[in-house]
Amino acid sequence: AQKVTQAQTEISVVEKEDVTLDCVYETRDTTYYLFWYKQPPSGELVFLIRRNSFDEQNEISGRYSWNFQKSTSSFNFTITASQVVDSAVYFCALGGSEKLVFGKGMKLTVNP
């Protein structure tokens, strides 16, 4: 069975701090995809990134970076120099079959 664990349920930081959101997954598939979604206070779910299982290169997009490590089954997300606008619930998800499996989400609060 596939499973995604986001062990942190809530984190609070002060603006400009770096913060890492952890995601650990379980799957027996050799080909799969990993995703991160953001849900700001307005409620919509916004796609952030997709990574396939054959590509372990880290990715950086502005202040966002993702570290994919198959050896530890982790796909962690780091926000550098956090801003108040980063306050949201972040979901990690695992795909490869017809349904994505989501973690329970991690609420990030960035205080000014």
Place this chain on the structure above:
Amino acid sequence: DAGITQSPRHKVTETGTPVTLRCHQTENHRYMYWYRQDPGHGLRLIHYSYGVKDTDKGEVSDGYSVSRSKTEDFLLTLESATSSQTSVYFCAIRPDLNYGYTFGSGTRLTVV
């Protein structure tokens, strides 16, 4: 424009009444999904569709039915609404298994 719309955006209904939520897409994507989001439970899959007239159950399908008579529309029906079905409902679309979801804006349903 993400090409996916949910209607209504908000609804209040009485216990015991049937309710239908609509998800409409203009992307011609094959896969469509209905999720509910509740505090402490994250996103839970209700039903999904992998083609016209092809649907399957998710983890919380009891009390819900779906229909997909054409590619662009996926309807979720609460046969007899109960207070436990008060939730935010998200529809999602996906072109194929190599991609993640694009979510609709959500429907906030309150059953009184």
